[in-house]
Structure formats: structure tokens, C-alpha cells
Amino acid sequence: MKCQKCNKNEANTHVKRVINGEFEEYHLCSDCAKEMGYGNAFSGFGSGFADSFNSLFGSFFENALPARTQATRCETCGTSYNDIASTGMVGCADCYEVFADRLLPTIRRVHGNTTHCGKNSPAFRKKRLEENKEIEVKEEVSELDKLKAELDEAVKNQEFEKAAMLRDEIKEKESNNE
Numbered sequence: 154m155k156c157q158k159c160n161k162n163e164a165n166t167h168v169k170r171v172i173n174g175e176f177e178e179y180h181l182c183s184d185c186a187k188e189m190g191y192g193n194a195f196s197g198f199g200s201g202f203a204d205s206f207n208s209l210f211g212s213f214f215e216n217a218l219p220a221r222t223q224a225t226r227c228e229t230c231g232t233s234y235n236d237i238a239s240t241g242m243v244g245c246a247d248c249y250e251v252f253a254d255r256l257l258p259t260i261r262r263v264h265g266n267t268t269h270c271g272k273n274s275p276a277f278r279k280k281r282l283e284e285n286k287e288i289e290v291k292e293e294v295s296e297l298d299k300l301k302a303e304l305d306e307a308v309k310n311q312e313f314e315k316a317a318m319l320r321d322e323i324k325e326k327e328s329n330n331e
Contacts, residue, residue, distance in 0.1 A: 154180050155180075156180065156181050156182035156185050157179055157180050157181060158179075158181055158182075158185040158188075158189070159182060159184070159185050161182070162182030162183075162184065162185075163182060164180035164181055164182055165181075165182060165183060166179075166180070166181045166182070166183065166185075166186040167179070167180055167181075168180075168181065168186070225251065225252070226251075227244055227245060227247050227248045227251045227252075228247070228251070229244075229245050229247040229248075230244035230245040230247070230248065231244070232244030232245070232248055234252050234255055237252065237256070243256075296326070297323065297326055297327065300319055300322055300323050300326070301323060303319055304316055304319040304320060304323065307319060
């Protein structure tokens with residue numbers, strides 16, 4: 154798709170804006186996007202991601218010893234703490250260990266915790282088991298309702314042998330639920 158402004162270059166920036174309920178959408182090339190003020194997503198905006206991440210790291214970064222901060226680099230990717238603080242991005246998984254003393258307070262502040270609580274965590278598994286038990290209970294209740302409806306129908310039609318069997322089955326299910 155060509156740039157909607159210059160109609161020369163390939164569009165690589167997609168901009169959506171809603172102003173006073175009016176929706177506008179642009180497909181622009183890099184040059185036209187910069188010209189219109191749409192630069193890098195992490196720069197040029199006062200409240201951009203990099204700025205907010207930098208503000209989170211700022212107090213820790215300012216208190217760090219300058220020589221130590223500049224000297225310490227991740228052996229795997231070469232990222233320094235200054236790089237993380239300025240871009241808001243960690244270079245690799247090893248950076249979490251190398252800069253743990255400075256990253257953990259910020260991670261705790263952002264996420265509320267420093268322990269992963271994903272779908273394989275014990276807390277999540279326990280919650281999922283409880284939800285499955287609730288579903289089973291609802292299924293049993295609906296089965297009991299069906300049996301009671303069948304019992305009423307059997308009594309109405311004077312099918313007393315069938316009604317007696319249904320009654321016994323209902324009593325058995327109710328005693329199992331308790």
C-alpha cells in the first residue's frame with residue numbers, strides 16, 4: 154500500500170485517531186509520519202512507554218553508583234542497566250539475574266509481585282479445579298431436575314413402577330450430593 158500523503162513510498166506506519174467521536178485512519182511512509190509528528194512509538198511523546206519506564210527506574214538508577222552501572226553489562230547480550238532504564242526493554246532473560254537488585258523493586262511496583270502466577274502455577278490450578286467442581290455440581294443439579302421432571306410425568310401418566318425407580322434414583326443422587 155502506498156503512502157496516503159505522498160503517494161510515492163510504501164506505507165509502513167498505520168495511524169488511527171478518534172477526535173470528538175470522529176475516526177481517522179492514515180497509512181503513511183516513515184518520512185511523512187515523521188513530518189506529521191508520528192515518530193518512534195517510544196520517543197517524542199511525553200508520556201510514552203520509554204519515559205514512563207524510565208521514570209519507574211529513575212530513582213533506582215540515580216541512586217546507583219555511576220561507575221558500577223556503566224561497568225556492569227549482561228554477558229549474554231551486552232545490555233547495561235542504563236540501556237534498560239532508557240529503553241524500558243530488557244536485553245535477554247539473563248539480564249533479570251544480572252540486574253536483579255535494581256529490577257526487582259520496579260517489577261514488584263509494576264506487577265505487584267515478582268513470582269510468576271501463570272496457568273501452571275499452584276494457585277491457578279487450584280482455582281481451575283474449584284471451577285471444574287462448580288461445573289460438575291451444576292451438571293448434577295440439572296440431571297436431578299431432569300429426573301424430577303420425568304418422575305412428575307410418570308406420576309401423571311400413572312406409570313407407578315417407573316415412578317418408583319425414578320424416586321429411588323433421585324434419592325440416591327441427593328444423598329450422594331450431601
